[in-house]
Amino acid sequence: MNLGSSEADDELLTTINTTPLVDVMLVLLIIFLITIPVVTTSIKVELPKETQQPQETQPDNVILSINASGQAFLYDAPVKSNAKLIEQLKGFADKKPQPEVKIRGDANANFEDVGRVLYAAQMAGLTKVRFVTEPVGD
Numbered sequence: 001m002n003l004g005s006s007e008a009d010d011e012l013l014t015t016i017n018t019t020p021l022v023d024v025m026l027v028l029l030i031i032f033l034i035t036i037p038v039v040t041t042s043i044k045v046e047l048p049k050e051t052q053q054p055q056e057t058q059p060d061n062v063i064l065s066i067n068a069s070g071q072a073f074l075y076d077a078p079v080k081s082n083a084k085l086i087e088q089l090k091g092f093a094d095k096k097p098q099p100e101v102k103i104r105g106d107a108n109a110n111f112e113d114v115g116r117v118l119y120a121a122q123m124a125g126l127t128k129v130r131f132v133t134e135p136v137g138d
Contacts, residue, residue, distance in 0.1 A: 060093050060099040068106040070113035076130070082120055089124030100128040 065073040072079040079085045092099055101121050105114040121129055 022121070060095075061107040062099050062101045062102060062126070063104065064117050066109045066113050068108040070110055072113070072117050082116060085117070085120045086123050089121055089126060093125035098126060098128055100130060101107060102125050102129055102130050102132050104132045 063075050067073070074084060074085065074088055079088075092101075097125075103114065103117060103121075105117075118129065
């Protein structure tokens with residue numbers, strides 16, 4: 001009882017199926033063709049230059065300062081804790097109109113310390129917050 005020659009079953013398939021590779025490459029090509037026009041713009045627009053206008057400090061502005069060691073100050077008085085700062089800032093948040101909060105962070109202060117003061121202003125309900133910087137000298 002001969003079921004067939006075994007020579008046909010032993011042959012190895014030595015060709016590579018390139019159809020999945022071509023499919024993937026076509027998908028990538030379509031993705032690149034869609035995203036390239038978004039990245040590059042063909043219309044030339046002259047964007048406005050940044051200018052810093054000096055502003056006067058009004059008496060009702062709240063001045064928060066952070067020194068290089070991370071100590072926070074409300075005006076010139078040191079703040080003992082974040083909870084005390086939030087409590088003090090809530091008094092300013094109740095005023096109508098709300099005063100501006102100006103944060104003066106030392107250039108060598110950690111971002112965490114400045115963020116802690118910014119978070120306290122947010123938790124107190126203050127919405128007008130500015131960062132005070134010095135103009136760059138020419």
